[in-house]
Amino acid sequence: MALTRAAIESIAQLARLELNEAEIPVYQDSLSRILDFVGELDRAATNDVTPMAHPLAGLSQRLRADVVTEADAHARYQENAPQVAAGLYLVPKVIE
Amino acid sequence: MSLYKKSLAELATGLREREFSSVELTQHYLSRIDAHAGRLNAFISVAHTAALASAHAADQELAAGRGRALTGVPFAHKDIFCTAGLRTTCGSRMLDNFVSPYDATVVAKLKDAGTVLLGKTNMDEFAMGSSNETSYYGAVKNPWNTKLVPGGSSGGSAAAVAARLVPAATATDTGGSIRQPAALCGVTGLKPTYGRVSRYGMIAFASSLDQGGVIAGSAEDAALMLAVMAGFDPRDSTSVDTPVPDYPALLGKSVAGLRVGIVKEFFDAGLDAQNQRRIEESLALYTKLGATLKEVSLPNLPLSVPTYYVVAPAECSSNLARFDGVRFGHRCKEPRDLQDLYRRSRGEGFGAEVKRRIMIGTYVLSAGYYDAYYLKAQKVRQLIAKDFRDAFAQVDMLMGPTTPTPAFAIGAKMDDPITMYLNDIYTIGANLAGLPAISIPCGFVGELPVGLQLVGPHFSEGAILNAAHAYQRETDWHRRIPQGCA
Numbered sequence: 001m002a003l004t005r006a007a008i009e010s011i012a013q014l015a016r017l018e019l020n021e022a023e024i025p026v027y028q029d030s031l032s033r034i035l036d037f038v039g040e041l042d043r044a045a046t047n048d049v050t051p052m053a054h055p056l057a058g059l060s061q062r063l064r065a066d067v068v069t070e071a072d073a074h075a076r077y078q079e080n081a082p083q084v085a086a087g088l089y090l091v092p093k094v095i096e
Numbered sequence: 097m098s099l100y101k102k103s104l105a106e107l108a109t110g111l112r113e114r115e116f117s118s119v120e121l122t123q124h125y126l127s128r129i130d131a132h133a134g135r136l137n138a139f140i141s142v143a144h145t146a147a148l149a150s151a152h153a154a155d156q157e158l159a160a161g162r163g164r165a166l167t168g169v170p171f172a173h174k175d176i177f178c179t180a181g182l183r184t185t186c187g188s189r190m191l192d193n194f195v196s197p198y199d200a201t202v203v204a205k206l207k208d209a210g211t212v213l214l215g216k217t218n219m220d221e222f223a224m225g226s227s228n229e230t231s232y233y234g235a236v237k238n239p240w241n242t243k244l245v246p247g248g249s250s251g252g253s254a255a256a257v258a259a260r261l262v263p264a265a266t267a268t269d270t271g272g273s274i275r276q277p278a279a280l281c282g283v284t285g286l287k288p289t290y291g292r293v294s295r296y297g298m299i300a301f302a303s304s305l306d307q308g309g310v311i312a313g314s315a316e317d318a319a320l321m322l323a324v325m326a327g328f329d330p331r332d333s334t335s336v337d338t339p340v341p342d343y344p345a346l347l348g349k350s351v352a353g354l355r356v357g358i359v360k361e362f363f364d365a366g367l368d369a370q371n372q373r374r375i376e377e378s379l380a381l382y383t384k385l386g387a388t389l390k391e392v393s394l395p396n397l398p399l400s401v402p403t404y405y406v407v408a409p410a411e412c413s414s415n416l417a418r419f420d421g422v423r424f425g426h427r428c429k430e431p432r433d434l435q436d437l438y439r440r441s442r443g444e445g446f447g448a449e450v451k452r453r454i455m456i457g458t459y460v461l462s463a464g465y466y467d468a469y470y471l472k473a474q475k476v477r478q479l480i481a482k483d484f485r486d487a488f489a490q491v492d493m494l495m496g497p498t499t500p501t502p503a504f505a506i507g508a509k510m511d512d513p514i515t516m517y518l519n520d521i522y523t524i525g526a527n528l529a530g531l532p533a534i535s536i537p538c539g540f541v542g543e544l545p546v547g548l549q550l551v552g553p554h555f556s557e558g559a560i561l562n563a564a565h566a567y568q569r570e571t572d573w574h575r576r577i578p579q580g581c582a
Contacts, residue, residue: 018443051474055530
């Protein structure tokens with residue numbers, strides 16, 4: 001399968017990735033080849049097979065009670081933030 | 097005898113018997129790290145001051161007679177485990193400035209055990225790679241030949257242990273990232289059962305496959321580390337609540353009567369002839385020790401790499417959505433609007449291979465393609481897991497090569513992702529089925545080490561460690577030290 005330039009641009013937009021001009025043909029080529037490669041899966045007969053939901057048979061994701069277990073530590077977490085003011089994360093204006 | 101030549105088990109005993117102090121041992125290893133840092137590039141961060149402070153504290157415990165199994169033992173973390181106060185980069189520009197506000201559970205457990213953290217090891221960016229060439233901090237070099245790759249993604253951990261810069265290091269394995277670099281560097285790498293070791297604070301790549309483990313000099317040393325790292329963690333919803341055996345105490349049993357399955361599909365056309373010879377010699381040794389060999393077939397195993405390259409990118413595209421330039425991590429300069437902030441922060445922060453996998457994952461999960469790719473792969477994954485179950489109905493564990501070839505040249509496979517992905521052809525099956533597996537050094541091809549892989553049923557870490565230990569009592573491959581590191 002050969003992915004078009006437009007297809008790569010659309011995937012990149014879905015994934016919110018800015019690509020430069022040089023990257024687009026490289027990903028066109030490698031993603032096309034990888035999709036051909038994973039196309040091998042069509043060889044397997046899977047009509048009556050249940051998709052695997054968990055690597056350990058019979059186990060599923062554990063749930064916990066919906067109660068607060070963490071103390072408020074937003075100041076500590078925001079030490080890693082690119083831009084904060086008054087305890088809020090700053091981003092460019094969303095609504096004009 | 098120089099301290100770095102001792103095993104972790106010997107070092108722990110020496111510390112408890114006060115033959116040397118933790119401060120002496122820590123200084124010894126820090127000077128080795130400094131001496132080899134430029135040559136191997138195995139570390140992203142080295143914690144000189146904090147390490148010596150931990151060593152002082154450990155010496156006080158030891159002096160008071162309160163030394164435990166690992167008190168005062170130096171080691172390193174793969175830079176994927178969050179360490180409060182010491183930056184955690186995951187090998188990415190995205191997290192170049194990230195200092196975690198909390199410790200991963202594995203980090204906390206090893207800290208509580210009195211160990212001494214020397215630093216954080218280099219790795220493929222977000223653990224996506226099989227050669228350690230995708231790291232933002234540059235390629236790690238193989239200590240056996242610095243023109244070659246150490247394997248990946250835990251290449252820094254494997255190279256550091258091989259060069260005796262640390263006696264052990266943590267690592268993670270999503271498709272072979274513990275076992276493959278362990279094989280290429282001539283060290284022992286254990287990937288535990290999915291859910292055995294907590295993933296809380298271990299930066300996520302593919303959540304249904306990721307598992308933390310250890311790279312060490314021997315199975316005995318790996319058992320000592322696993323005994324501390326393993327266990328239920330309520331903070332990880334995939335952690336399994338089952339008791340942790342005393343792994344070191346399970347070693348030393350005879351392997352007479354052990355039923356070993358030889359996986360037919362592991363001995364395919366891609367296996368290097370000399371690699372194969374080393375594997376056959378190792379199997380012959382197991383026979384001599386009383387094990388019986390039986391050929392088994394896992395007919396769907398050849399589909400494990402294509403299955404993985406749907407499931408893992410799909411999960412990574414979701415997990416890496418959190419890196420948006422807003423709350424932490426890289427932010428682009430002067431964003432025009434929110435879309436531009438997301439797109440440029442991610443475009444600049446992620447390297448080429450990470451972007452490739454995010455895009456594959458985005459594609460296979462997108463409307464109209466989900467059934468054809470993701471659902472199909474999860475069904476084939478079920479078939480592969482069933483092949484393993486059927487095999488374990490006949491034998492106790494499986495053995496075969498860890499990798500098709502010994503280490504390859506830096507740069508040799510970077511332009512061809514599929515060739516690179518096929519490095520993990522023998523390791524990915526265990527991840528898809530959630531099984532524990534270990535790679536141990538089993539000889540050389542020329543100057544380069546070869547790895548033998550042992551795969552067991554769920555939660556059989558004790559049995560595969562014992563079988564590996566039985567082999568290491570009869571051989572000295574795991575004691576060989578690369579030239580230039582002795």
